Amino acid sequence: MPGSDAFRFGSRVCRSPPRRRRFRTSVFAAWALALPIAASPASAAPEKPSTSSLDIGTAKIVDLTYPFDDKTIYWPTAPFNFDLKSLAFGETPGGYFYAANSFCTPEHGGTHLDAPVHFAKGGKTADEISVRKLIAPGVVIDVSAKASADPDYRLSMDDLRGWEKKHGAIPSGAIALLRTGWGKKWPDKKRYLGDDTPGDASKLHFPSFGKEAAQYLVPQRRVGALGVDTASIDHGPSKDFVVHRIASAAAVPGFENIANLDQLPETGAWIIALPIKIAGGSGGPLRIVGLVSADGETRR
């Protein structure tokens, strides 16, 4: 999410598309992942690696990303939404087909990254975040039953104690993903955000992390990132964005509007979360996937 109503957004910055380029070659890079991932990241605490080794070649890959299109949900105060323009589409005089588009988007909409600088002056920008931090074991904390009874629900210390009693300590460097069940409401903006008044972020209702939980996960458990299947790592009614501030102050990125979290086990998955590398960016569109081994799936 892009911040409170107090933030002022500039006017639309995308310019008209340049003249169509009709002749251009495309370069495709072929690559393959063949090696199994090690059991734990270099930054993992010695006390509790939560994952077994995972073979990328056989793992189930869960796409945790929503497509960017005209239904993509942005923060209500965003000055515009995702905009795709065709630059070329069709047969060329050379006798081959050619297609290319331009796109324009605020950084904070759809499945996206919050870089630490989003809520911390001098914090890391999108291009400065170590990719080591973005590829790590995932832990999924499910509060969907409580959130369905209270749309403003915040992850509590009781929830975290319950999770750790069942699975052990959340390891340092893990990506902590909060599952609220809100993905079922996407892309219905009113149901997903709790309110769809354009330009007004004062009446939002959706669940997310709570302050005490963030203070535990970030400075104590030293997670590598926080992620959630709602629009913000702070819950809808938040006015102080305290979870953003705790995470940003500790250089911990946030991942928002994560899709398909119901398809990940509570432990055992690996997360690969690679955002667009915008130099100086406060965030940006994120392609995030979960890798689940066959035995990991049984631990949901």
Ligand SMILES: [Zn+2]
């Ligand atoms: Zn954001």
